Amino acid sequence: DVKVTQSSRYLVKRTGEKVFLECVQDMDHENMFWYRQDPGLGLRLIYFSYDVKMKEKGDIPEGYSVSREKKERFSLILESASTNQTSMYLCASSLEYRKEKLFFGSGTQLSVL
């Protein structure tokens, strides 16, 4: 089975800190995604990547950046964390030819105080 691993289950940070969320997948998937999940809003796409060093903005990229230096790893960066970035962050990956079947990590609950 595909495994998508997110480095932390819970994270608490201070306003203004630079925050790194790490995601690793073990099945050589081309596509990787970062979503945030908020009650009543469902999942919203922040950024995605379809190849190493390639990235595209999703629906809510403001305040975030990403890095994909290796195929298996996709990092989400909060340049200066703010309280409105308190959320559950979900990483996902998919094969190029099965784009619709996403494999998700179990999420990182980030609290910004």
Place this chain on the structure above:
Amino acid sequence: GDSVTQMEGPVTLSEEAFLTINCTYTATGYPSLFWYVQYPGEGLQLLLKATKADDKGSNKGFEATYRKETTSFHLEKGSVQVSDSAVYFCALKDSSYKLIFGSGTRLLVRP
């Protein structure tokens, strides 16, 4: 833009009851439609899908039929179990890389 609307939860049922979770969509073109499920403490996983009108997706006793005329993709199960308690997300995908998710519906099944 494209969007997905799901019924508000939580939905609370007794074991062996019939389940319906409503989902409607707005899209240009002919999207593929999906149901994802998120069990407590886990990431989302694909439950079923349908790629064209009148297709029926099914898995683990759950079913959903792609209804183009009503732009709907309602999830049904004839007899729910406690282990079905989870959050269910309806989603659509057009020709791009993106999946667009609904807000999710929490299902709680009581013994």
